[in-house]
Amino acid sequence: MTLLELEDIEKAYENEEVLHGVSLGMEQGDVEVLVGPSGAGKSTLLRCVNRLTEIDAGTIRLAGESIHDLDSNDLRQRVGMVFQDFNLFAHRTARGNVTLGLEEVLGMDHDEAVERAEAHLDQVGLAEQADSYPAELSGGQQQRVGIARALAMDPELMLFDEPTSSLDPELIGDVLAVMNDLAAEGMTMLCVTHEMGFARSAADTLTMLDGGRIVERGPPERLFENPQHERTESFLGQFTDFE
Amino acid sequence: MVVSGALRSLDPALTRTAIVLQSGDWGVVASNFDFLLVGTAVTILLTVSSLVLGFLAGFPAGAIEVYGTGRLRGLVAGAGVVLRGTPIVVLMMLFYLGLPIPQLGTVPGLEIRVSPFIAATLALGLRSAAYQGQVFRGAIQSIDDGQMEAARAIGLPRRGAVRHVIFPQAVRRALPGFQNEFTIVLKDTSVAIAIGLAELLTRAEYLFVQPERSTAMFELILAVSAIYFVLTFATNRTLDRLQTRYAIPEGDG
Numbered sequence: 001m002t003l004l005e006l007e008d009i010e011k012a013y014e015n016e017e018v019l020h021g022v023s024l025g026m027e028q029g030d031v032e033v034l035v036g037p038s039g040a041g042k043s044t045l046l047r048c049v050n051r052l053t054e055i056d057a058g059t060i061r062l063a064g065e066s067i068h069d070l071d072s073n074d075l076r077q078r079v080g081m082v083f084q085d086f087n088l089f090a091h092r093t094a095r096g097n098v099t100l101g102l103e104e105v106l107g108m109d110h111d112e113a114v115e116r117a118e119a120h121l122d123q124v125g126l127a128e129q130a131d132s133y134p135a136e137l138s139g140g141q142q143q144r145v146g147i148a149r150a151l152a153m154d155p156e157l158m159l160f161d162e163p164t165s166s167l168d169p170e171l172i173g174d175v176l177a178v179m180n181d182l183a184a185e186g187m188t189m190l191c192v193t194h195e196m197g198f199a200r201s202a203a204d205t206l207t208m209l210d211g212g213r214i215v216e217r218g219p220p221e222r223l224f225e226n227p228q229h230e231r232t233e234s235f236l237g238q239f240t241d242f243e
Numbered sequence: 244m245v246v247s248g249a250l251r252s253l254d255p256a257l258t259r260t261a262i263v264l265q266s267g268d269w270g271v272v273a274s275n276f277d278f279l280l281v282g283t284a285v286t287i288l289l290t291v292s293s294l295v296l297g298f299l300a301g302f303p304a305g306a307i308e309v310y311g312t313g314r315l316r317g318l319v320a321g322a323g324v325v326l327r328g329t330p331i332v333v334l335m336m337l338f339y340l341g342l343p344i345p346q347l348g349t350v351p352g353l354e355i356r357v358s359p360f361i362a363a364t365l366a367l368g369l370r371s372a373a374y375q376g377q378v379f380r381g382a383i384q385s386i387d388d389g390q391m392e393a394a395r396a397i398g399l400p401r402r403g404a405v406r407h408v409i410f411p412q413a414v415r416r417a418l419p420g421f422q423n424e425f426t427i428v429l430k431d432t433s434v435a436i437a438i439g440l441a442e443l444l445t446r447a448e449y450l451f452v453q454p455e456r457s458t459a460m461f462e463l464i465l466a467v468s469a470i471y472f473v474l475t476f477a478t479n480r481t482l483d484r485l486q487t488r489y490a491i492p493e494g495d496g
Contacts, residue, residue, distance in 0.1 A: 052392055077398035087393035091411045091491050101397035104407055135493040146393075153397055 001063070003028040003188050004049065004157060009058035011044055011212075018044045019055075020212040026157075026205075029186045033199040033220070036209035037235065042192040045209070046159045049190065050079040063156065077105060080150030084162040086142040088134040094121060094145045095130040098152045106153070120148040124178050140171030147178055158182065160191040196239040200224065208232045271459035272466045275450055279463075282446035283470055285353050289363055289432045289442060290474075294425060296368025297375050304372055305379030310405065319376070326373035332434045335366040339438040359440040363432070371428050378420030382413040415489060422482040426475045433471070443467055 004026040011019040018041045026032055034042045047053040049060060051072045060067045067075050089097050098117035102108045108116070121130050124144035134142050143163055150158060160179065164172040176198050183189060183202040193199065199206055199220050206220040208231070216223060216232045227233040272279075307319045326334070338344075339362035347357035386409050394404035433444040441449070447467045451460040 050396060052396065073398045073400050075398075076396055081393075081396040083389060083393060083396075085389055087387075087389035089390065089393065089408050091408075091415070100394075100407060101399065104403055105398040133492040135491065149393075149397065 001028045002026070002061075003030070003063055004190070005059070005061040006045075006049075007059040007061075009045070009048060009060065010056045011041070011048060011053065012056060018212050019048070022058075022209075022212070022214055024207060024214065024217065026188060026190065028156075028188055030205060031183045031187075031189045031203045032191070032205040032207060033203040034190070034192045034207050034209055035194070035196075035199065035235065036215075040209040041212040042209050043161050046081075046161050046190060046192055049157070049159060050076050050081055052081075073105070077101075077153050078155055079157045079159060080153055080155035081159045082143070082146050082150055082161065082163045084165050086134070086139070086146045086166070088142050088145055088149070090134055093131050093133055094126060094137065094141075094148075097134070097145055098149045101149065101153050116152055117148070120152045121145070123151070124148045125174065138171060139167045140174045143167065143175045144178055147175070147182075151182075157188045157190065160189060160193065162192050162194070164193065164195055194239070196224075196236070208235060210235070268459035268462050271450065271456050272462050276466075278450070279443065279446055279466065279470070281353060282441060282443035283474075285355055285360075285440070285442040286429070286432050286471075287474070288353070289360065289367065289435065289440070290425075290429045292360075292364045293367035293371055293428050293432070296364060297371030297424070297428065300369065300372035301375030302379055304376035305383065306405075306410075308376060308380045309383045323373040323376055326370045327377075329370075331366060331370055331431050332437050334370055335363055335434055335438055338362040338366045353441075355441045356439075359435065359438045362438060363435040363440050367428055367431060367434075371424055374424050374427075375421065378417050378424060379413065382417035382420070383409060385416055386412050412491075415486075415491065418482065418486045418489075422479060422486075425478055425482065429475055429478060430471060443470060 006024050009019050009022040048055045095117050099113040102113035203220050206223045207217040208215040216229050304319050344358045394408040435442050436445045447463045451463050
C-alpha cells in the first residue's frame with residue numbers, strides 16, 4: 001500500500017525557492033533516506049509532511065488522503081517526528097515527555113499513559129531513566145526519549161530530521177541501533193541523515209536532493225556503486241572515501 | 244535611650260531640652276510599636292492585594308502580548324506603556340481622585356478607610372501588572388521555539404502546547420523577575436501616604452507630626468525602614484526557596 005505520496009511540491013521562503021517540483025512515493029514499511037548538501041531542502045521537505053511547514057503548491061497524501069483535508073493535529077498524531085536538537089520538554093521527566101501526548105492528545109488516563117510510556121522507554125533502552133529530566137540525560141539518551149515520545153503515539157510514519165547530527169560521535173551508535181530496530185520491525189521511516197552506514201544497511205530507497213530538486217532516487221547500493229548523476233557521485237563520494 | 248524617652252514623657256521641661264539636643268528618642272518608638280504594627284499589617288495587606296491584582300492582570304497581559312493579535316494586543320501594549328510611564332504617586336492620586344470609588348467606610352482593626360485602599364490597590368496592582376506582563380512576556384519569548392514545535396508535532400493544539408509546555412517553563416523563568424517586582428510593590432505601598440491611607444509610613448508620620456513626638460522623627464523613620472527591610476528580606480528568602488524547590492533538575496554536566 002502506498003503510504004505517503006508527494007506530488008510536485010513547491011515551497012519558497014520570502015522569494016527564495018526551497019523545494020521545486022519534488023515528487024516521491026513510499027510504500028508502507030519503506031525506509032527512505034534523504035541526503036544532499038545543506039540548503040538542499042531536506043528538512044523543509046520533512047516538515048511539510050507533518051505540516052510544521054505549509055507547502056505552496058502540490059499534493060501530499062497519507063494513505064491516499066490529502067493531508068490538507070485532515071485536521072493538522074490528527075495528521076500529527078499519525079506522523080511522528082524526531083528532531084535534530086531533540087526538543088524534549090525541559091520541565092518534564094523522560095516519562096513525562098512521553099505521557100504528555102498520550103494524556104492530552106489521545107486522552108488516555110494517567111495510569112495507562114504511564115504504563116505505555118514506560119514500555120516505549122524500555123524499547124529504546126531507557127527504562128532506568130524514566131524519572132530523569134532532559135538536562136540530566138546525555139544527548140544520545142535524550143534523542144532516544146525523543147524517539148519514544150514519537151513512537152508512543154503509534155504513528156503510521158516516522159520522520160527523522162538529522163537525528164544524530166547534534167550528537168557526539170560515541171553517542172550516535174545507540175540512536176542508530178534504535179532506528180535500525182524500528183526499520184527491521186517494519187516502521188515506515190523518512191529520514192534526513194548523513195549516516196551513510198545507516199543508509200546502506202537500513203534504507204530501501206536513497207534520495208539525493210540538491211537545490212530543492214530530486215537529483216536521483218533509487219536503491220542505496222545503486223546510488224553508491226553506480227550513480228547516474230555527477231552530482232550524486234561527488235556528494236556520496238565524500239562519504240564513501242572515508243569508509 | 245529608652246529610659247531617657249520615658250523620663251521626658253513624664254517631664255515637659257525635659258522634652259524641650261531634648262528638642263534642642265536632638266538626642267535619641269526610642270521611647271516613642273517603643274510605646275507606639277503596636278500602633279506601627281497595625282500599619283505594617285495594612286502594608287502587607289496592600290502588597291498582597293496589589294500583587295494578586297498585578298498577577299491576575301499581568302499574566303494574561305504578557306501572554307496576549309506574545310500570542311494575541313490585533314486590537315486586543317494593541318490595547319494591552321498601550322495600557323502597559325501608559326502605566327509604566329506614569330509615576331506611581333501620580334497614578335495613585337489619579338485613581339483616588341478620578342475614579343468614582345464609593346465611600347465604603349472603614350475597616351475595623353486596621354483603622355483604614357476602604358476607598359483609598361481600593362485606589363492604592365488599583366494603582367499599585369495595575370502598574371505591577373504592566374511590569375509583570377513584561378517579565379512574563381520576556382520569559383515566554385525566551386523559551387526555545389523547538390519546544391512549541393515538538394508539542395505541535397505530537398498533535399497538541401497551540402493552546403494545549405502553550406498550557407502544558409510553554410507556560411510551565413515560562414513561569415519558572417519569570418520567578419526572578421517576579422521576585423524583583425514583589426519587593427518593588429512592597430516598598431511602593433509607602434506611596435499611599437499621598438492619599439492618606441494609614442499604612443506603615445503614614446502611621447509613622449502621624450506620630451512625628453505631633454509636636455510632643457517630633458523629637459522622635461528620625462527614630463520613627465529608622466524603625467519604619469527596619470520593618471520594611473525585614474519584610475523585603477523575608478519575602479526574598481521565601482521566593483528564593485520557592486525557586487530552588489521548583490527548579491527543573493539539571494545534571495552535573
